[in-house]
Amino acid sequence: MLKQLTNYLGLVAAYTRLNLNAQLEYRGAFISQVVAMFLNDGVWLVFWTLFFTRFPVLRGWTINDVITLWAMTASGFGLAHAIYGNVLPLAGLVAQGQLDVWMLYPRALLPHILLGRMSASAWGDALFGYAVYLVFVRPDLQHFGLFVVLTLSAALLFVGFGVLTGSLSFFLGNASSLADQWRFAMVTFSTYPAVLFDGAIKLLLYTLVPAGFVSYLPVQALRELSPWYALLALAGALGVTAMGVLVFYLGLRRYESGNLMEMRG
């Protein structure tokens, strides 16, 4: 088990290095995408700073909590797509029958496919998240350690959710648009303080659009330095991922290969 995990982590490292090298073939484009995403995230932070200048507390949350939320979402989303970039076009890959090449390798299919691409702008998100948390929140070592663990949990959640929505193509044909819309909803809700929502919407945030596992539980875990909230966030991420994996492999039985021209990298 440990040997398999080490072997897989070696593969992750090899793919990340290769994908990064492929991105750096166009150095200017890569750097500008990273910087643009960094600035884009920064604009939202300016917006929330202005908001909290007028209203210092929002249902018990302060500017520090919202910065933590943005840092969490950005770094979780960034890590997920910097490493598992193929989760973004998964619905299209399935719909266009482009899983063939991946099925010819002696590796577990899903964790291997996801490694096949890197989103350049995701590096901007990841860097933004960690930088903002360190610079503005100025955590002690304990908080920063927990923050890193929770960003990994958030990354897992984004990957699992991407797999779940992308796998709909196995059942609906081309579900690319649906998967995109659903993922946008997830990202949008992940960047708003969950304390704003009550009732049915709150229920939605832990079911159909499970943004609560990014936008509430991790922030509460860091506010109270609570392992309980941290474990709940992790359990949610694992649950969503397990569902995504299940739907993917159920759908794979229905997979129909395609004949599109295809290049990698």
Next chain:
Amino acid sequence: MANSNPIAVQLENLSKTFELRSGWGRNRIRRAVIAVDGISLTIPAGQSVAFIGPNGAGKSTTIKMLTGILHPSAGQAQVLGYTPWRERRELVRYIGAVFGQRSQLWYHLPPRDTFELLARIYSLDRGSYVRRRDTLIERFGLGEFLHTPVRKLSLGQRMRAEVAASLLHAPRVLFLDEPTIGLDVIARQELRDLILEWNREEGVTVFLTSHDAGDIERVARRVIVINHGRVVLDDKVSALRRQYLGSKILSVKFHAPPAPIVLPGVTTLKASEYALKLEVDTRATPIEQVMAEVLRAGAVADIAIEDPPLEEVIAHIYAGGSAPEVAAGDHKHA
């Protein structure tokens, strides 16, 4: 299991049906399209086989079932003793696949980087990987562009790197789906020679699909023709040319203008004052009789007997020529 099996590929009544749906509501119609219709055949280890047929005949679907990509609707298949769709991960360690329209090379990176990644994917031992890689670089002549991004390579160079990449883990069976598509004459010839060399020297079983008669003639010893998902011919490539159409092309040059040659089954394709090109249907008139008539017609300066171009033979079979239906697996080939 994979290395000791004397049978590389065995199919028994393998079938694949796709379901097409169209229309809405009550007008929704489901239609079954049979892509592969009960194919049975056996390919011994080390054999090179051309698996050919017109577009939509079921070639690629068969290859995808044999590599575990698609599940069949019915029938059985074993590749190196593995059932591909059930034991895909175990099987793919021992097979290589090249799809002419799909690349496993990283487009923006040099082939060397993809080789390194493949070594990691197949968990190859570093020492044996380096030896294997260096052999492939030398034999496939990859040295000059090994460090050049794939996007900057010619199609011929890319396909050489592609086939080399598929051989890196020393597969026992190599599936090639139209590997020479789009290549120029020289690049085709080079690639064919390399595949043939690997088949002969390493004993790799080659399962090739192609629309190019040259690929079939140069690489394969056995040809299996499928049409509408069924095997319509299974024979040696040489026998296909010699026997199937039963015709010969006879080119004769004379020292003086010859007398006319009139025999049943003999057609004049081209005629000049001192030369004749005849097509002979040997089922109507034996070639010896035609030769005797040619010698009587005038003093012969030169004579050549050729088989008809393979392309014509294949086109004839595709067009529904009177190919005898061959019970798959009946043929034994060395």
